[in-house]
Amino acid sequence: MNDLYSRHRQVMPDWLALYYDEPIEITHGEGRHVWDSAGNKYLDFFGGILTTMTAHALPEVTKAVSEQAGRIIHSSTLYLNRPMVELAERIAQVSGIPDARVFFTTSGTEANDTALLLATAYRRSNTVLAMRNSYHGRSFSTVGITGNRGWSPTSLSPLQTLYVHGGVRTRGPFAELDDRAFIDACVADLKDILGHTRPPAALIAEPIQGVGGFTSPPDGLYAAFREVLQEHGILWIADEVQTGWGRTGEHLWGWQAHAHSGPPDLVTFAKGIGNGTSIGGVIARAEIMNCLDANSISTFGGTQLTMAAGLANLTYLLEHDLQGNARRVGGLLIERLRAVAAQLPGVREVRGRGLMIGIELVKPGTDEADPRAAAAVLEAAREGGLLIGKGGGHNTSALRIAPPLSLTVAEAEEGAAILERALRSTY
Structure with missing residues (x-):
């Protein structure tokens, strides 16, 4: 060793x-x-x-991977791909997003990077709201919106990022407030930021902050945020890379603890869906997903081998x-x-x-x-x-x-x- x-x-x-x-x-x-x-x-x-x-x-995942590897491992998104379509159908069905479209990547970093591309293109704004103490990946754009100093090696970014309160319940200036007052104070902070800047493209937030130490706001915070965001046409991106697929126990998605305002505009996922194989992705309603006006493909996102693993894994998780x-x-x-x-x-x-x-x-x-x-x-x-x-x-x-x-x-x-x-x- x-x-x-x-x-x-x-x-x-x-x-x-x-x-x-x-x-x-x-x-x-x-x-x-x-x-x-x-x-x-x-x-x-x-x-x-x-x-x-x-x-x-x-065994179910191992068998699916082995059988798929014996047929074909990869062809890129330039060709029809049955395992990719089948997994996308299952994900769209459980996403909670109406008229959902799914784009596969190879990691959570790339999923969040794609969500930022979609949101900024759709809104024609490079300003993004993010949470303090957050983590969203290691690419240039996701490092630029990460609100955790220990995981952000540069201040350079293609995005203008504004950080709001709320991701950490028991530390910070609002920690001593009760849950209702905490949410009200965070909403007031959000409104104050929006009063001083041009309308941002989106708020990106982890329902439970992963790298930040598994911290979270009171249930309902992001629903309260959503009401304010919708007044300005600002999108909500739920980063479910760590919280998705039932890990929180009470819901399939972490955002569902804040659900009375409806689902997010975009959801990013990765990690658990592949059970160790490299799968990430973005779910968004068609209007947002289809907003790009240039060519785009994915060489390795949605490759047959990982899609077979993801489909077997998700099926096992739901059936058991x-x-x-x-x-x-x-x-x-x-x-x-x-x-x-x-x-x-x-x-x-x-x-x-x-x-x-x-x-x-x-x-x-x-x-x-x-x-x-x-x-x-x-x-x-x-x-x-x-x-x-x-x-x-x-x-x-x-x-x-x-x-x-x-x-x-x-x-x-x-x-x-x-x-x-x-x-x-x-x-």
């Missing part, structure tokens, strides 16, 4: 982060478990950054009600973790819903983020046989827990026990 790490450092960028003081190579997985090259077995509570959504080596499982098992897990947190002075908050849970760590007796402790817990959890992630705003001090949605109650209890030991060893 040390040899592979040395080789990695010789050919990969310095900014390509690796977890752990001694990075591990994951060689194979099954269900909710993975193994490293040294033979160590881990319970996977991060799923390749929320990407292994159903299970590792899910993994959304319901995320709600039930996730509810038990978050309550178990909250009981642990109540005994530890360094845990500021346990938050989230479904199987998307964040644990924010602070220096005991303060409200100051503690990235050192987060790194220590990450290491201790790995040593105990559990893989988790981390994130956060100004400092990476939130633990991110996002297992495959097929997680069992026994596995949730096992992971919680390992995490409890890791937290207690740190504090």
